[in-house]
Amino acid sequence: MNIGVIGLGLIGGSLALAAKKQITACELFGEDQNSDHQKEALDLGLIDHTLGSSNYANMDVIILAIPVDAAIQIALPLLDQMNDNALLIDVGSTKSLICNALELHPKRNQFLATHPIAGTEFSGPSSAFATLYKGKAQILCETHKTRPDLFEWAVQWFKNMEMVIQEMDPKEHDQHIAYVSHLSHISSFMLGKTVMEKEKDEKAIFAMAGSGFASTVRLAKSSPAMWTPIFKQNQENILEVLGEYIANLQEFKMLMEQEDYEAIYQKMQETNAIKTILAGIN
Amino acid sequence: MNIGVIGLGLIGGSLALAAKKQITACELFGEDQNSDHQKEALDLGLIDHTLGSSNYANMDVIILAIPVDAAIQIALPLLDQMNDNALLIDVGSTKSLICNALELHPKRNQFLATHPIAGTEFSGPSSAFATLYKGKAQILCETHKTRPDLFEWAVQWFKNMEMVIQEMDPKEHDQHIAYVSHLSHISSFMLGKTVMEKEKDEKAIFAMAGSGFASTVRLAKSSPAMWTPIFKQNQENILEVLGEYIANLQEFKMLMEQEDYEAIYQKMQETNAIKTILAGIN
Numbered sequence: 001m002n003i004g005v006i007g008l009g010l011i012g013g014s015l016a017l018a019a020k021k022q023i024t025a026c027e028l029f030g031e032d033q034n035s036d037h038q039k040e041a042l043d044l045g046l047i048d049h050t051l052g053s054s055n056y057a058n059m060d061v062i063i064l065a066i067p068v069d070a071a072i073q074i075a076l077p078l079l080d081q082m083n084d085n086a087l088l089i090d091v092g093s094t095k096s097l098i099c100n101a102l103e104l105h106p107k108r109n110q111f112l113a114t115h116p117i118a119g120t121e122f123s124g125p126s127s128a129f130a131t132l133y134k135g136k137a138q139i140l141c142e143t144h145k146t147r148p149d150l151f152e153w154a155v156q157w158f159k160n161m162e163m164v165i166q167e168m169d170p171k172e173h174d175q176h177i178a179y180v181s182h183l184s185h186i187s188s189f190m191l192g193k194t195v196m197e198k199e200k201d202e203k204a205i206f207a208m209a210g211s212g213f214a215s216t217v218r219l220a221k222s223s224p225a226m227w228t229p230i231f232k233q234n235q236e237n238i239l240e241v242l243g244e245y246i247a248n249l250q251e252f253k254m255l256m257e258q259e260d261y262e263a264i265y266q267k268m269q270e271t272n273a274i275k276t277i278l279a280g281i282n
Numbered sequence: 283m284n285i286g287v288i289g290l291g292l293i294g295g296s297l298a299l300a301a302k303k304q305i306t307a308c309e310l311f312g313e314d315q316n317s318d319h320q321k322e323a324l325d326l327g328l329i330d331h332t333l334g335s336s337n338y339a340n341m342d343v344i345i346l347a348i349p350v351d352a353a354i355q356i357a358l359p360l361l362d363q364m365n366d367n368a369l370l371i372d373v374g375s376t377k378s379l380i381c382n383a384l385e386l387h388p389k390r391n392q393f394l395a396t397h398p399i400a401g402t403e404f405s406g407p408s409s410a411f412a413t414l415y416k417g418k419a420q421i422l423c424e425t426h427k428t429r430p431d432l433f434e435w436a437v438q439w440f441k442n443m444e445m446v447i448q449e450m451d452p453k454e455h456d457q458h459i460a461y462v463s464h465l466s467h468i469s470s471f472m473l474g475k476t477v478m479e480k481e482k483d484e485k486a487i488f489a490m491a492g493s494g495f496a497s498t499v500r501l502a503k504s505s506p507a508m509w510t511p512i513f514k515q516n517q518e519n520i521l522e523v524l525g526e527y528i529a530n531l532q533e534f535k536m537l538m539e540q541e542d543y544e545a546i547y548q549k550m551q552e553t554n555a556i557k558t559i560l561a562g563i564n
Contacts, residue, residue, distance in 0.1 A: 093493075117492045137489040166489050176486045179477045181493035187473050188498055190530040192553040195461045198526065202559050204458040207419040207448050209560055210399045211375075211463035212501050216470055219494050221557045224550035232543050242535045244480065246528060248472040253524045261514050268506035271474040275503045277484050278491055 001026050004051045004059040006074070008032040008041040009226075010119060011091055012065030013128025016046045021130050022160045029055060032125075033066075041125040056081040061089065061154075068092040069229035072101055079107045087150040091116055093177060094233040095141045095170035112154050113141040115173065116163065117181075121221040138163040141170045178237035183245055185219045185227060186238070192220035283308050286333045286341040288356070290314040290323040291508075292401060293373055294347030295410025298328045303412050304442045311337065314407075315348070323407040338363040343371065343435075350374040351511035354383055361389045369432040373398055375459060376515040377423045377452035394436050395423040397455065398445065399463075403503040420445040423452045460519035465527055467501045467509060468520070474502035 003019050005012045008030050016028050030047030032038040041047050056062065062082060064071050071092050079088055079102065088111045090098055095113050102111050118136040120127065138158045143151055158165055168176070195213065199205050205213070231238060255263050285301050287294045290312050298310050312329030314320040323329050338344065344364060346353050353374050361370055361384065370393045372380055377395050384393050400418040402409060420440045425433055440447055450458070477495065481487045487495070513520060537545050 117490055119493065136492055139489070164489070168486075172486075176481065176483070176490055177493065179481055180487055180490040180495045183476065184473065184494035184498040186531070186534060187469055188494070189550050189553050190527060190534055191466065191469050192556040193549065194465065194523070194527045194530050196553065196556060196559075197530075198523070199458065199461055201458070204450075204454075205462055205559055207421070207446070208399055208458055208462040210418055211401065211459065212466035212470070213462045214560055215500055216466040216498050217556055217560070218497055220550075220553050221560075222550075224547045224554065227550060228543050228547040231538060231546060232541070235538060235541070239535065239538055241476070241480070242531065242538070245472060245476045246531050246535065248476050248479075249468070249524065249528050249531070252468060252472055253521065253528065256513060256517060256521055256524070259514070259517070261510050264513060265506045265510045267475065268471050268502075268504075268509060271471050271478065271502050272506065274474040274478060274499055277478075277487055278496055278499070278503075 001060040002058055003028055004056065004062040005030040005047065006032075006051065006062065006064050006078075007066035008037050008046060008125050008128075009065065009123050010127045010132070011116070012063060013041060013044075013046045013125045014118075014130065014132035015063050015065065015091070016041075017128055017130035018133060018161050019157070023157065029059065033070075037125050044125055044128075046125055046128055053081065057083050059083075059086055061087045064088065064090040064092075067226050067229045068094050068098070068233050072097055072233075075102060075111075076105060079105055079111060082107065082110065084110075085150075086110060087112060087146075087154060089114055089154060093181065093230045095139075095168075095173045097233050099142055099170040108145055109147040110150060112143070112146045112151060113170065114154075115139040115141075115177070121218050123223045123226070133158075133161045133163050135162055136164065138165050139168050139173055140165060141168060141173060143167055174234050175237050178234055178241045182230065182234060182238050183241045185222060186231075186242060187245065188217055188219035189222075192217045283342040284340055285310055286338065286344040287312040287329065288314075288333065288344065288346050288360075289348035290319050290328060290407045290410075291347065291405050292409040292414070293398070294345060295323060295328045295407045296400075296412065296414035297345050297347065297373070297398075298323070299410055299412035300415060300443050301439070305439065311341065315352075319407050326407055326410075328407055328410055335363065339365050341365075341368055343369045346370065346372040346374075349508050349511045350376050350380070350515050354379055354515075357384060357393075358387060361387055361393060364389065364392065366392075367432075368392060369394060369428075369436060371396055371436060375463065375512045377421075377450075377455045379515050381424055381452040390427055391429040392432060394425070394428045394433060395452065396436075397421040397423075397459070403500050405505045405508070415440075415443045415445050417444055418446065420447050421450050421455055422447060423450060423455060425449055456516050457519050460516055460523045464512065464516060464520050465523045467504060468513075468524060469527065470499055470501035471504075474499045
């Protein structure tokens, strides 16, 4: 079978590698807006051939792994060009807009909305690896709208990758992910910004980064090209979440100003319960 | 030689294990306010004997590895009881107050103020391991006030542990560390709090935590008993830092409200420079 991947970064490139490993007799086709990345993906063996509008109709599966604003623009014309038995999978971090955009498309039942909860702070074809998705969650939305045979094929592949499949409504997905992922990224970016503004002495940052900073700021290395459209598409949920986060920080600051360290201790102790919730996650 | 460790948690316990491994013919003595922890440290072999006021005078080195408020209280009477050739090392996350407290002590030259930049989110004797400090920074303050022979012995040991030694003024240390460590902890605790308040659906947190949350919230598992006194002792620096962090978050929120995604992209891209600063740190 022919599998096409649009967007050959960490996410798309790792799916290409996983497909090569797990799907027998498959040929990988790929394209990337960045021609250096496309060449690199060929050189690294992520893909066997280049993909383009001339061969979209020959694909059995196309995976859309590009920033969420570009994905919205390309999804409709792409589905138009795909053959009647092919499956389109998107892997973006927001799900409401793309589900809405494809809602009335005549080939809606050839589309599957997914969000694989996996990634690193690195990007580009060279950051891809075949086991990125092993043991990770795969959120699927509106699965009843996908043709059962195509859906079953996809689920089988995700299971072969040892992903943990979970279904979720697109709106609920976007609300949850604003808290659990998007806020973490903003918190990390602003932490990096605050420290860099103040600490002109990079040697001190470097020497002391082991004391917590390196891990909390890790996400501030993430790609702005990927994250800006996510923040834009999930604006409403993120503004709510960000407001609550700022309010909590302001309360903490107020308690410190009042020297109410008992209340501060209490708040930290309550939050320690996160240990139990995260137990089992690396 | 006899080495005493007061406080047998991750920090003190790991120093005990490192000493056992690297210092020939040494006996390890230890005490912990928590009698279960003291017994556990004996059982795990972190220490060979218990330590108490009756044998303080027999120690060649005493390491003070307890919360910073308790350390301040115990340091002066402890130094009184130590013999004239023994060295007291403290390892707390704040340095100004302890340096000030011991400034005029007749045995000031038998004290060395240190801050090993190492740790995990776990605590207690069972979390200790001998290689915790390998490759990590060791900040030393006011080293000219420590007797040269005692100072040299300590530096030699830190080098044997493969620590990267750096000198810093206590006030400067407390300012830097507020940015690079204390803020990260507050940011992480409040992130955990915000998500837990909103996300009653623990299953969703768990499923999505791989998307950045697990790493940014790691520090929210830290011990409130250790961190409350640190926040108290470094109040002034932390309030400044926290104010700047909140202002940056408010600005980000305002830009999102104004839908100025170009400015948001710009801010994230500038912060990406943190990659270069952290290059080489795990």
